[in-house]
Amino acid sequence: MDLLWSGLLQAIRLLLAGDPEVLEITGLSLMVSGGATLVALLVGVPAGTGLALTRFPGRNLLITLVNTGMGLPPVVVGLFVTLLLWRSGPLGALRLLFTPGAMVLAQLLIAAPVVAGLTLAGIQGLHPQLRLQLLALGASPLQAVWVLLREARLALLAAVMAGFGAVISEVGAVMMVGGNIRGQTRVLTTATVLEARMGHFELAIALGVILLALSFGVNLILTALQQRR
């Protein structure tokens, strides 16, 4: 209990003191996970919407894949992306391995199915005739989709929260593809693991608290947006 308490105090101290390394780690965590969530939205929302509004052979299989993807183990994604970006791998020429770019890519693979799956569920949860009604009121197909997305706002923001939550909290993928290099690819989760392993429990707890606070802050904003009338 003492350890927890002193960890909490150290977290506050580190934040108040503006420890440059902690700030850098926190900033990188936000950038990597935020960036991955943003790209996951750009990919996942159209994919989920498309799956919800169209009918084609193999659609059910694709939905099953998306749903499976919502629970992808981060280490498996990390391994896959590592192999992909390995110097002799198919994307080795990009020289992305052990860079924040690789971490964004890995987290994108984790977040995109979550966003797509929840968007799909959100759109399918709307009244089935709403799209026809919008078209019949003179909407172009794009205008209709825009209104449908607006109507599915609750689900879409839940998708953002779930996507961001999945990536900000994962450690397996970023560890594998980023390498936890100090000053380059170290993020809150990998730093926490490292510090705990080295017996620096107070610092590990402090990093954990910062991670929780960050997650809480982001979700606070998103929830405010979601629950706005």
Added chain:
Amino acid sequence: MEPVLVELAGIAVRYDGRTVLDIPHLSVAQQEVLAVVGPNGAGKSTLLQVLSFVRVPDAGRMLYAGMPVGPHDRLPLRRRTATVFQGPLLCRGSVARNVALGLSFRGVPEPERHRRVMRWLDRLGIGHLARRPARELSGGEAQRVALARAFVLEPELLLLDEPFAALDPPTRDTLLMDLRAILTQAGTTTVFVTHDRGEALMLGDRMAVLMGGRVEQCDRPQQVFMAPATEQVATFMGVETILEGTVVGCGEGISVLEVKGIRLAAAGEHPSGTRVLACLRPEDVTLSREEGGPVPSSAGNRVRGQVVQLLPSGLQYRVVVECGVSLSALVTRASHQELGLRVGMQVLATFKASALHLISRPR
């Protein structure tokens, strides 16, 4: 006759290999209110989706204002029509924002949008609701918003898909009256889908009876009501007694037919030997005590029988009389008491020859 606004020719819609709509020809004239009636699953909503250009038929062609409808015409045509579906299907946001939806799709600038929205909200008696969240309205209010959202577009063709189906009777009646007043005043060409015969009779200039995806009859509502073209239409229009018989003689505008040994007179001359279905509406049958019935007339039918069923039906009683054939009659509560009707009692059923509508049956 006004020129035709929209015309369907050889239209077929299939779903899972099953034909759900098969319309060889159907047209709607300008300023006409066409009521489309039919039982559940008859294809009414599918027809409306075709007419509102949101569903592309699998076969056939459509003409709008005399011009063939091509794939690229659908969006511009959707912007000349407006549809109100069964549920109000309102979106988030205020009532005013919902009503403005179609106008914003059309890029109508804000000042004009606001002016038109307020005009139609007032016209439908819901101006005071403009700022209310649309999702917090009662069923009747929400349906008025849905109507305002369509009327605000000032469409050339208005399509209504059972807009009052989910409303309680008093709300529905008030809304129907308002709708009729607006349609009469605005002269908007309208296709009104309903499974309620009363709504169709009240609003329609013409009535199309849709069954199993086909138009069984399309005529003036009174004509469909009084002279249904097929047995199915007759049943749907509320004819409860349908008797199989054969014409045995005719003259002076009257056909005499024989139904299970009973001779009945029907208006209209049909050649002897014609096999017919005789349709009789329950409200056209009068019941009296056997001993003191009304004076028979040459054009009247009098049949003696026994009451076998007596059921309250709203403010009336539904009586089934067995007289070799089963006749269904509706009597008022007062008549029921006056006659002292009870099951097993002998009564005299009378009905005019003109009440009996004959449908020829193929041999």
